[in-house]
Amino acid sequence: MDLKKPSVLILDDETVICEGLARFFSDDYTIYKACSGTDAVNIAKSNDLDVILCDIKMPGMDGNDMIREIRSFNK
Numbered sequence: 001m002d003l004k005k006p007s008v009l010i011l012d013d014e015t016v017i018c019e020g021l022a023r024f025f026s027d028d029y030t031i032y033k034a035c036s037g038t039d040a041v042n043i044a045k046s047n048d049l050d051v052i053l054c055d056i057k058m059p060g061m062d063g064n065d066m067i068r069e070i071r072s073f074n075k
Contacts, residue, residue: 005030007047011040011054011066021053037061037069044070 007030012018015035022031032047034040038061040054052070056063 006050007032009034009040009043009047009049009052009054011035011037011052011058011063013055013058017055037063037066040066041069045073 005028008025009032010018010021010025011034012021013035018033018035022033025031029051032043032049034043037058040052041061043049044052052067054063054066061069
């Protein structure tokens, strides 16, 4: 039986952190990466995500704003 891997969105404005987390989790999870809150919202709109790992303090749309935006369309 072929089980679908859970999906994880990793959001961080620091590329090295985003890439490191993606490498760490990539064997067991389908990984989506974003460098901004706006990019993360667009990914969330077009994918069924199981987990979101996000930085809170970022320029522009911070992590809290991004989560509120995703919750508004994902009810």
